[in-house]
Amino acid sequence: MVELKATRQGYGDAMLDIGKNKKIVALSADLTDSNKLGAFEKEYPERFFQCGVAEQNMVGMAAGLALSGKIPFVSTFAAFVPNRTLDQIRVDLCYNNANVKMGSTHAGITVGEDGATHQAMEDIAAMRSLPNMTVVVPCDYEEAKKAVKQAVIIKGPVYLRFGRNKIPVITGKTTPFHIGRAEVFKKGTDVTIIACGIMVNEALKASEELYSHGVNAELINCHTIKPIDKAKIIASAKKTGCVVTAEEHQKHGGLGSAVAEVIVKHHPVPMEFVAVNDKFGESGKPDELMKKYGLTSKDIVHAVNKVVKRK
Amino acid sequence: MAEVRILKRRANAIRKDIIKMISEAGSGHPAGALGMADIFAVLYFSVLNHKPKRPDWLDRDRLVLSNGHICAVRYAAMAHRGYFPVKELKTFRKLGSRLQGHPSYLDMPSLESSSGSLGHGLSIAVGMALAAKLDNKNYKVYCVVSDGELNEGSSWEAVNAANKWALDNLIVIVDRNYIQISGRTEHVWPLDPLDKKFESYDWNVLEVDGHDIHKLLSVFERANKVKGKPVVIIANTVPGKGVPFMENDYEWHGKPPSKQEAEFALLELEKNG
Numbered sequence: 060m061v062e063l064k065a066t067r068q069g070y071g072d073a074m075l076d077i078g079k080n081k082k083i084v085a086l087s088a089d090l091t092d093s094n095k096l097g098a099f100e101k102e103y104p105e106r107f108f109q110c111g112v113a114e115q116n117m118v119g120m121a122a123g124l125a126l127s128g129k130i131p132f133v134s135t136f137a138a139f140v141p142n143r144t145l146d147q148i149r150v151d152l153c154y155n156n157a158n159v160k161m162g163s164t165h166a167g168i169t170v171g172e173d174g175a176t177h178q179a180m181e182d183i184a185a186m187r188s189l190p191n192m193t194v195v196v197p198c199d200y201e202e203a204k205k206a207v208k209q210a211v212i213i214k215g216p217v218y219l220r221f222g223r224n225k226i227p228v229i230t231g232k233t234t235p236f237h238i239g240r241a242e243v244f245k246k247g248t249d250v251t252i253i254a255c256g257i258m259v260n261e262a263l264k265a266s267e268e269l270y271s272h273g274v275n276a277e278l279i280n281c282h283t284i285k286p287i288d289k290a291k292i293i294a295s296a297k298k299t300g301c302v303v304t305a306e307e308h309q310k311h312g313g314l315g316s317a318v319a320e321v322i323v324k325h326h327p328v329p330m331e332f333v334a335v336n337d338k339f340g341e342s343g344k345p346d347e348l349m350k351k352y353g354l355t356s357k358d359i360v361h362a363v364n365k366v367v368k369r370k
Numbered sequence: 371m372a373e374v375r376i377l378k379r380r381a382n383a384i385r386k387d388i389i390k391m392i393s394e395a396g397s398g399h400p401a402g403a404l405g406m407a408d409i410f411a412v413l414y415f416s417v418l419n420h421k422p423k424r425p426d427w428l429d430r431d432r433l434v435l436s437n438g439h440i441c442a443v444r445y446a447a448m449a450h451r452g453y454f455p456v457k458e459l460k461t462f463r464k465l466g467s468r469l470q471g472h473p474s475y476l477d478m479p480s481l482e483s484s485s486g487s488l489g490h491g492l493s494i495a496v497g498m499a500l501a502a503k504l505d506n507k508n509y510k511v512y513c514v515v516s517d518g519e520l521n522e523g524s525s526w527e528a529v530n531a532a533n534k535w536a537l538d539n540l541i542v543i544v545d546r547n548y549i550q551i552s553g554r555t556e557h558v559w560p561l562d563p564l565d566k567k568f569e570s571y572d573w574n575v576l577e578v579d580g581h582d583i584h585k586l587l588s589v590f591e592r593a594n595k596v597k598g599k600p601v602v603i604i605a606n607t608v609p610g611k612g613v614p615f616m617e618n619d620y621e622w623h624g625k626p627p628s629k630q631e632a633e634f635a636l637l638e639l640e641k642n643g
Contacts, residue, residue: 084504105504111534116493116527123434123497126475126483129504131497146487147524151494154484155475 063225067164069203070221071095077211078103082130086121088114094134094164118144122151125158137166137179141186152216153189160210165223167307168352169345178340184312186218187285193217194285195238198259200228205236224345227260241288247277250363251295251302255281255314258305265359287317293325301366305333305359329369331362374583381411382642385612387446387459393632395463401609401622402440405547409605410447412586422452425480431509432482432498436491437516438472445469453480489522496531499540513542518550521559532600533571540600541593547609549620568602580605613638
């Protein structure tokens with residue numbers, strides 16, 4: 060039986076752990092429990108700052124703390140940081156190269172019933188366009204924990220994107236994870252599937268189904284969208300001759316675009332994109348929404364069948 | 371008082387450099403920069419506890435310039451105070467210069483932070499003041515903001531934050547010159563009564579003539595003694611101060627003087643020594 064845990068829980072658990080480092084401070088915009096920072100607040104109250112529903116100030120404050128030697132983690136829903144606070148992130152964090160980490164929860168359409176305003180699906184595109192920014196989308200609880208710990212080592216702003224729901228834990232404590240290095244989760248020869256976040260699990264399911272139909276897919280977990288692992292993408296594209304990307308994000312500007320930038324320049328091959336097609340989401344259950352907006356393993360299988368024919 | 375006389379001379383020298391820099395660059399923001407010359411002279415030559423040759427000294431007072439567009443005044447004050455050669459002021463706004471059109475922290479870390487987009491600096495200063503509290507450091511965080519940028523809602527988020535954490539190591543100076551780029555502040559986006567607004571957030575509010583060196587010295591002394599609350603000094607200034615044809619005219623917010631106008635402005639400033 061696969062264990063189910065939310066990536067945001069991985070964030071909270073890792074924060075409690077790294078809180079031993081006195082440079083770490085945490086800030087939340089009235090969403091401490093949702094952001095899973097309650098344990099950190101309890102353990103390190105003097106280094107937790109409740110910033111109210113005032114996200115712009117929170118990001119600026121974090122910059123000031125970072126410029127004074129602290130390592131701040133700011134948290135709220137991804138709809139608000141980064142989306143609401145792009146200007147503060149651009150100037151205060153990126154232009155200063157301030158050592159601030161954004162631990163943003165409730166990203167993507169699987170927020171569910173809250174509806175479109177709360178389903179951030181433009182955040183990856185916005186964040187990866189900023190100089191000095193690192194963008195990481197962990198695929199499960201274990202990876203989320205590792206991402207938080209490694210983000211501390213990076214000197215500069217990092218965007219960590221976490222989801223709301225409990226999802227299968229598909230990696231283990233010893234699964235390799237390095238920010239900036241994509242991991243081949245399954246070797247294959249016929250098509251390369253590159254996924255991040257919750258879509259890694261969908262891609263795993265898809266590759267199993269494809270295998271039963273005689274298509275041997277290579278699956279790459281591309282948790283770091285910036286800086287993207289060019290070498291691994293190019294090597295796999297050379298081997299398989301076609302690529303499908305899968306992400307819980309708008310089609311424009313996210314993982315698919317980042318991969319396409321590499322493919323187009325270094326080894327052009329047919330590509331298909333599994334993502335939300337330039338639409339706002341709506342209220343509904345997460346699995347209903349994934350189905351309606353084309354984010355299931357079936358959608359990946361369909362995209363693979365299309366791309367293989369274009370080889 | 372000898373100190374007042376010297377600071378007046380410093381301020382006038384800074385004003386001359388502001389005119390030269392903006393004229394040479396062919397762009398920039400003279401009105402606010404000239405209006406804040408006395409305050410920057412007082413800060414850099416008297417108030418700040420800092421070491422120009424050791425800008426990374428951990429115990430230094432921090433100065434965040436939130437309204438980054440008036441950076442010519444800060445660059446000139448810093449050069450005169452020995453942070454970098456005065457001749458570097460000529461590079462202002464030119465390709466490859468550390469003296470960017472709006473402050474760039476990575477180019478010059480002694481600026482403490484980049485700024486330019488309005489309504490950011492106060493939040494950054496709040497973060498710095500909180501860090502000082504966490505580290506039991508005694509340094510002060512000074513933050514210069516313009517009245518125009520108090521249009522930004524984010525400024526008031528920061529005002530509330532400073533109150534929440536009772537940041538008595540934070541001293542904010544509002545450049546109350548009553549102009550912004552499109553006109554008079556009270557016409558564009560009314561702010562008065564500004565003192566009452568800060569008071570309602572439980573700040574300690576001080577008001578001063580931003581061109582009276584003697585009063586500026588004493589208001590900073592008072593501000594430094596306040597305990598338990600953040601302090602705002604509402605500094606009433608004349609935009610374009612020292613150059614009569616620029617004074618109180620919002621048209622000079624973001625317009626460089628022509629070569630002739632600059633020569634005329636320098637002649638006017640020459641009269642002050």
